[in-house]
Amino acid sequence: MKVIIYTDNVIKNIKKAETLVNVPVSLMFKDFYEDIWRHIHYRVDNDIFSLHFEDSVCYSIGKAIHNQKGAVTVTAYEAMDCVVNKGIKKIYIPINAFDNREGVSLFEARQIANTVRKCDDSSHAYGMITSGCLNGNRPNMQRLCEIWSKLNSYIESISLGGSFWLGQNEDLPKFISDVRIGEYMLFGTIPYNSDDEKLGLNGIELHTEVIGIYPERNQILLDCGYSMADMGECRCLDNHLDFSNSSSEYTIMKVYGDSSDYCIGDIVTFIPNYKSLVKLRYAEHEYR
Template sequence: MSQYPKLVIDLKKLKQNARTIVKLCKKQNIKVAGVIKGANGLLPVVNAYCDGGIKTISSSRLEQLKKVREMWPSAETLMLRIPMRSEVDNLVKYADISLQSERETLTKIDKICVEKNCQHRVILMVDLGDLREGFFNEEELYNAALQVEKASGLFLEGIGTNLGCYGSIQPDETNLGQLCRFAEQIEKNIGRKLDVISGGATTSLQLLLKGGMPSKINHLRIGDGILLRDMEYYFDFALDEMNGDTFKIYAEIIEKKKKPTYPIGTIGVDAFGNRPEYVDEGIRVRALLGVGRQDIGDMTKLHPCDKRIKVFGGSSDHTIIDLTKCSNDYQVGDVVSFEMEYENLLYATESPYIKKEYK
């Protein structure tokens, strides 16, 4: 008997997605670093990336890169999150390249590399207004570039930026053009070309598709754009060659009843301290699913495969759906399926309470 909730991963479609993104980027001389953190570094997912032509495997978690290094010793690895001082020994061990924005951390990495007689490749991050990681002061960036260039244990691979993950700033010709101008000045200062000008992550795909990507950008860090198609809901683009159902969540109905849609009594906060707004839609056929926020994050971002199902919300262990308009007469014990967005995937691949099944 099948166990639920269950996450079904179609590895063939995932490999096709990786191949499509690699081909799309190659047309504009852009290399792809395949980000695996959205799927929590599941090894079959990494294998699908490699089969799809991804040469560089990227994550913000060194634990995931360690597994990659053990399974695929020849794979190039890229650490995405600025490293903690406490993990730089393992950084040098498991990552070929890392994103950096602190000069004291660079000094510590250089010292370790000199002791180990090795060299670590560095991409200096620039904050172009999204206000997460990166050098914000131009002169500090140039000084850091000179520091890395002179260091015996470091190699200045290039510079990069992140846009959209915190400040919701969209990549465009203006901000990525500024990144290119910074790169040109650094190249003038050090007397050679940089190997990498990394123009962001999946949020930069929409600019690429619209033909607005500056020609000097030659590197993108893509995860969500390979795993899912959810970014198309938020940006004005579509990649019809991609599969949006590479990951599906299946959950079992544990209760089905007719109930009101507006809570009865004095409304305070929910289990997470939020004050949701409720809409009175009258009496509806409501069902509870045996999966909740602890397993999938915000369940309202799920996309039911049966388009007549509506997701109302839920709690840590339950998801509430509306079955009123369904032609299928769902009963307790039946299973419903959903496509998902990035947040749902991040939670579901990590949850020990969700069975993983590979196609």
């Protein structure tokens, strides 16, 4: 079993994303796939959000460190700690705009932004809205403008995430600083959008090996189980196979046709789902 990263496809997805919106595109590197950045950083100049990288914006609340340029905070105390004790000048305040995640109310956002400005005249406060990760709800343009009208005396701009925003068919307002992408960069897909013209290229494949063949039940056995990936949620690129079941180490695939067409050592390819990347971080990776 091996994870294959097609770096050219990742770069092409980033470049295409930049044509789909009228604002800059920032790149989200969650810690379970952040190693990809080391293989493409010299080919792009986008701002990045990460957990560990120097000069990035730390996307995880309470985890920002001194050598990062930005932090996400949901309380005035956290914001003050980042500005005063860690020397972080850019504070991003997540705003609840139908996603019902970590976002705060507009009242709380104003309090946090006020704290940032009082702590250091050279510090900056920004709003942050995320859509499409948990559901298809999002603020429409009118609601975005309403949020901005209530916060524009306190924050400098609003950052939008994630790839969901690439699928909208209208220009974003000038107060939007950037669109943060992760899924589109990796897979070329946009949540809750089926416009083929906007899709990119798949950048990640999971290559599994056939280690068992069972003609009597027309099944084959693969060397990857649920300890490494959610195999039932990963898309098999072989149309003659269908997911049957997984143990912790292996996966059984139903063969539609003749199982004798497969041999021990054959490679069966999947496109992993996004959540499987959490487990696959421990698998062998090959960059092409």
